[in-house]
Amino acid sequence: MKVLGVLLSPHRHGNSAALLEAFLQGAAAAGAETDLVDFPKLDVGGCRACNACKETRKCILDDDMQPLYEKVADADIIAQASPVYFDQVTAQAKTFLDRLYCFIGLNQERWMPEGKKGAYFLDWEAGPGMSYGKDLLDWWKGRFEYYFRIETAYTLGVDSTGKNPARQRKDLLATIREAGEKLARGEALA
Numbered sequence: 154m155k156v157l158g159v160l161l162s163p164h165r166h167g168n169s170a171a172l173l174e175a176f177l178q179g180a181a182a183a184g185a186e187t188d189l190v191d192f193p194k195l196d197v198g199g200c201r202a203c204n205a206c207k208e209t210r211k212c213i214l215d216d217d218m219q220p221l222y223e224k225v226a227d228a229d230i231i232a233q234a235s236p237v238y239f240d241q242v243t244a245q246a247k248t249f250l251d252r253l254y255c256f257i258g259l260n261q262e263r264w265m266p267e268g269k270k271g272a273y274f275l276d277w278e279a280g281p282g283m284s285y286g287k288d289l290l291d292w293w294k295g296r297f298e299y300y301f302r303i304e305t306a307y308t309l310g311v312d313s314t315g316k317n318p319a320r321q322r323k324d325l326l327a328t329i330r331e332a333g334e335k336l337a338r339g340e341a342l343a
């Protein structure tokens with residue numbers, strides 16, 4: 154079982170990282186091979202829409218996405234964590250998504266290897282009244298379900314990170330750890 158965590162916040166030790174780390178710790182406790190990729194630190198450019206990948210199934214951009222493609226293709230579970238920036242996921246989260254374009258054919262063929270599961274962590278500063286948790290998480294996981302056939306296994310929206318940083322929320326982190334452990338064991342979440 155390989156669990157890939159993609160951190161999509163520029164803060165390596167911030168809120169999104171705390172959520173993702175807890176998930177990966179749980180998965181590791183279940184014996185999974187885990188890997189946290191600090192995406193904002195990588196050299197990854199935007200998709201150029203050259204469509205070369207529609208012939209070759211490979212992206213022609215020679216950057217840090219190349220080794221990440223292998224990790225994505227190999228992973229059984231792909232967990233992503235992003236803060237909300239101006240009511241959306243971060244630009245890095247969108248860049249990661251856009252660069253997966255090479256897993257889709259010109260006639261909408263699905264080239265992502267099947268059988269993967271996805272986990273999505275979103276966090277933001279505003280209070281619980283905001284609708285990010287539902288709308289944005291639905292949009293985000295929906296892209297991975299529809300275009301890459303990645304079955305959603307877990308989503309979590311965490312509000313109020315200014316007043317209540319994720320790293321200090323021990324109960325929340327314990328719940329996420331438990332989810333990571335269960336999913337890595339192949340169990341369904343209640």
Ligand SMILES: Cc1cc2nc3c(=O)[nH]c(=O)nc-3n(C[C@H](O)[C@H](O)[C@H](O)COP(=O)(O)O)c2cc1C
Pocket residue numbers: 162163164166167168169170235236237238239240241276277278279280314315
């Ligand atoms: C450029 C920028 C835009 C932001 N936009 C929002 C927003 O629209 N709504 C919100 O509640 N918080 C917003 N925030 C706050 C972050 O979502 C929040 O602090 C988040 O938990 C930071 O996660 P991190 O510690 O992983 O970087 C924004 C922060 C930045 C830097």
